[in-house]
Amino acid sequence: MLHSIETRSLSKSFGPVTAVDDISFTVNAGEIFGFLGPNGAGKSTTMMILTTLLKPTSGQALVSGFDVLTQAKKVRQNIGYVQQESTVDEYLTGRENLLLQARLNHIPKNQINKRIDDILELIELSDKQNDPVVTYSGGMRKRLDIAGGLLHYPKVLFLDEPTVGLDIQTRRKIWEYIKKIHTEFEMTIFLTTHYMEEADQLCDRIGIIDHGKIQVIDSPQNMKNSMGNEIITLVTQDVLSHDSFLSELEKIETINKINKDNDKLVLFASKGTEVIPKIFQISSRLGIKINSISLTTPTLDDVFISYTGHEIRSDDSGFDRKREHAKMKRLRA
Numbered sequence: 001m002l003h004s005i006e007t008r009s010l011s012k013s014f015g016p017v018t019a020v021d022d023i024s025f026t027v028n029a030g031e032i033f034g035f036l037g038p039n040g041a042g043k044s045t046t047m048m049i050l051t052t053l054l055k056p057t058s059g060q061a062l063v064s065g066f067d068v069l070t071q072a073k074k075v076r077q078n079i080g081y082v083q084q085e086s087t088v089d090e091y092l093t094g095r096e097n098l099l100l101q102a103r104l105n106h107i108p109k110n111q112i113n114k115r116i117d118d119i120l121e122l123i124e125l126s127d128k129q130n131d132p133v134v135t136y137s138g139g140m141r142k143r144l145d146i147a148g149g150l151l152h153y154p155k156v157l158f159l160d161e162p163t164v165g166l167d168i169q170t171r172r173k174i175w176e177y178i179k180k181i182h183t184e185f186e187m188t189i190f191l192t193t194h195y196m197e198e199a200d201q202l203c204d205r206i207g208i209i210d211h212g213k214i215q216v217i218d219s220p221q222n223m224k225n226s227m228g229n230e231i232i233t234l235v236t237q238d239v240l241s242h243d244s245f246l247s248e249l250e251k252i253e254t255i256n257k258i259n260k261d262n263d264k265l266v267l268f269a270s271k272g273t274e275v276i277p278k279i280f281q282i283s284s285r286l287g288i289k290i291n292s293i294s295l296t297t298p299t300l301d302d303v304f305i306s307y308t309g310h311e312i313r314s315d316d317s318g319f320d321r322k323r324e325h326a327k328m329k330r331l332r333a
């Protein structure tokens with residue numbers, strides 16, 4: 001099977017709010033695919049449809065080849081889902097949490113201990129497995145959460161904002177674990193994030209989602225390349241007197257524009273890293289000394305702004321499911 005996930009015109013409304021608006025996309029088997037978008041963009045809602053926890057208002061979704069509406073049980077057997085908020089029991093130990101999870105997932109009794117040992121080793125929690133989770137750091141808890149989603153060896157792993165709220169060092173650590181898991185288990189990973197760097201570092205392909213709509217899907221590199229020119233800034237000794245240098249530079253096809261500014265040349269190029277060696281060849285041939293050279297490439301931030309018209313907002317709060325659940329509980333009590 002080629003596609004691990006496929007949606008066709010998927011939509012989800014909550015009363016007047018259209019959270020997911022007619023989205024169609026595919027995720028290839030084995031890739032790490034990410035939804036990048038601000039709070040309230042519709043990321044979690046899409047994920048909850050794909051994990052069979054919410055029913056779409058319209059449209060269709062297949063996960064691991066099974067329909068989320070008509071074959072929900074099959075879908076659930078093939079996926080792991082790690083929610084944004086931790087679901088582990090703080091007063092149990094790490095290992096006890098995984099034992100509980102293993103039983104919930106109907107893992108054959110004679111395999112449980114071995115699987116837990118292996119996974120604890122993979123996420124480097126073996127030596128803390130008998131400590132109560134209440135003593136764990138945020139990063140350790142997240143690793144345990146992810147471990148819980150892996151015990152039944154799912155084909156597709158869903159991670160909703162896997163590093164939200166963690167400090168940057170811990171976040172980077174979690175990225176390493178995610179990459180390790182991806183290689184070890186050869187699974188498809190679908191994650192959501194509003195961190196540019198996370199999408200950039202982890203994902204083979206990204207869908208930028210805003211107001212329930214997918215604006216663009218591509219690899220981070222292609223997205224950045226599509227932004228056009230990279231900028232090479234070159235400082236030489238007295239460039240203006242070297243007309244031949246300029247006319248040679250102009251012959252390089254991937255240089256699209258040159259600005260002169262005293263001893264500084266600013267080159268706009270489509271493949272900056274390939275242009276730089278050529279510049280050095282020309283300068284050494286002509287005996288021109290280059291004092292410094294720098295390359296600026298477009299970032300994913302530039303890409304995001306160009307497709308959505310705004311910067312990613314990480315401060316405003318989207319739909320807070322935890323708060324909403326607490327409210328419902330109070331209302332019911």
Ligand SMILES: Nc1ncnc2c1ncn2[C@@H]1O[C@H](COP(=O)(O)OP(=O)(O)O)[C@@H](O)[C@H]1O
Nearest residue numbers: 014019038039040041042043044045046318319
């Ligand atoms: N259960 C719900 N009831 C009402 N509105 C909801 C519910 N879940 C999500 N929403 C709304 O749907 C939109 C998308 O939310 P969500 O999928 O949680 O976004 P994201 O995960 O990208 O932050 C938001 O406007 C949010 O307020």
Ligand SMILES: [Mg+2]
Nearest residue numbers: 043044045318
């Ligand atoms: Mg969310």
